[in-house]
Amino acid sequence: MWGVLRDYFGEEVAVLHSYLSPGERADAWRKIRKGEVNLVLGARSAVFAPVNNLGLIIVDEEHDGSYKQGSSPYYNARDMAITRGKFENALVILGSATPAIESFYNAIQGKFKLIEMLERVPGAKLPSVEVIDLRKLRYRERIFSPLAKSSILKRIEMNEQSILLLNRRGFSTSLICPDCGYVPRCPHCEVTLTYHRVGDELKCHWCDYETPAPDNCPNCNSDDFKHRGKGTQKIEVQLYDFVEPERVLRIDSDAIGRKGSLNKILTKFASNPGSILVGTQMVAKGHDFPDVTLVVVIDADVGMALPDFRAGEKTLQLLSQVAGRAGRGERPGLVIIQTRHPDEPAVQFAVNHDYRAFFRHTLARRQILQYPPYSRLVRILAQSEDSHRAEKSLRTILRALLKENIPDVKPLSPTKPPLAKLKGEYRWHLLIKSGDIRKLLPFLNRIAQARFKNVKLRVDVDPYDMM
Ligand SMILES: [Zn+2]
Ligand SMILES: [Zn+2]
Incomplete structure (x- = not known):
């Protein structure tokens, strides 16, 4: 990105990113304020750059969750750009192939102007996509379907590369029926219920609904219902059944923990023909490996089963992002999506790229339960070494809120x-x-300043992270 812009605009670009030293940052800010540069390029906080006479803000990949800052102050740089554009009379362009539901809704409502690029950039080829219905496969084929296995082997033979996406598993505490893909949901919130082994119960992590966990699947009566899904290790064991371990590179939480090791793994992958990269959504992000011609999404259902009303939207974004990794070079790419829900709109989008169909479906679901864009959501998070104190602080806040009778x-x-x-x-x-x-904000401001002994409170308006 930096290189492309520099070719066009020469030295008149300032770059703001988190790797700058405080001195470099101060230099960049000074240059910007003096008007020595015409263009500022940066991540989230660049939206606050001291540009005089601002004319245009472009928010690329506007749907991306990383625009939302996960610590105080909790702002979304996209929404901040819109607000700043309004104040300073600047044009704001939000760009995305998979817009956030809220953004597209604003466009449909006429709040934003919708400009659709109906033709692809010349030369850009879409990979072909195969959806594998795991329900139709035998148990031992459900991690690597016959097509996935033969495709991986073929890539090795051709000295081409593969990426295997394992959705994040740390939170996969929902029950998923291995036979039909049924996931129990809260009747009040529609988010998925979480299984608690202690007490053998299903609980909603949004409201306090709970119910005994059924022994058999309520949908297909399978008695495998409570057998937890495939662990990461099981996947590795099965992979090594047909692939030499030396070919496999892993990106996991250990790998990002050590500084620089993520880049080391990616560099190693790039320089090893016929290798296989296995990892969570990190493998989906913007890396350009021309020799990758195969992407396998091992289990697309895991992300959809997270207790988050945006689970479908986030899955769609992840699938289209990871699909974009396949076939970036000369050779055509293949994407294999393994799922028990081939009809799920997020999966369908990966096949037919019909965003409007996905949008209509998602909007209808959200309207029923008044989720954004039909409401604004606020999340108050209480953290404490004493669970009881954390809970009590929120009950106190809830009582105070109800007393205020805010409409x-x-x-x-x-x-x-x-x-x-x-x-x-x-x-x-x-x-x-x-x-x-607006009617709730005065109350939230008071809460944000309230003190509860040994409890840390966070008030997050329009939260993105629901974990
Ligand atoms: Zn609920
Ligand atoms: Zn079932």
């Missing part, structure tokens, strides 16, 4: 989020749907 406000009950404990602290959250956020 158009629907709070759920305080409950534990999927990530119920982090770094020694217990977590509780309270979700509030609001039809008119």
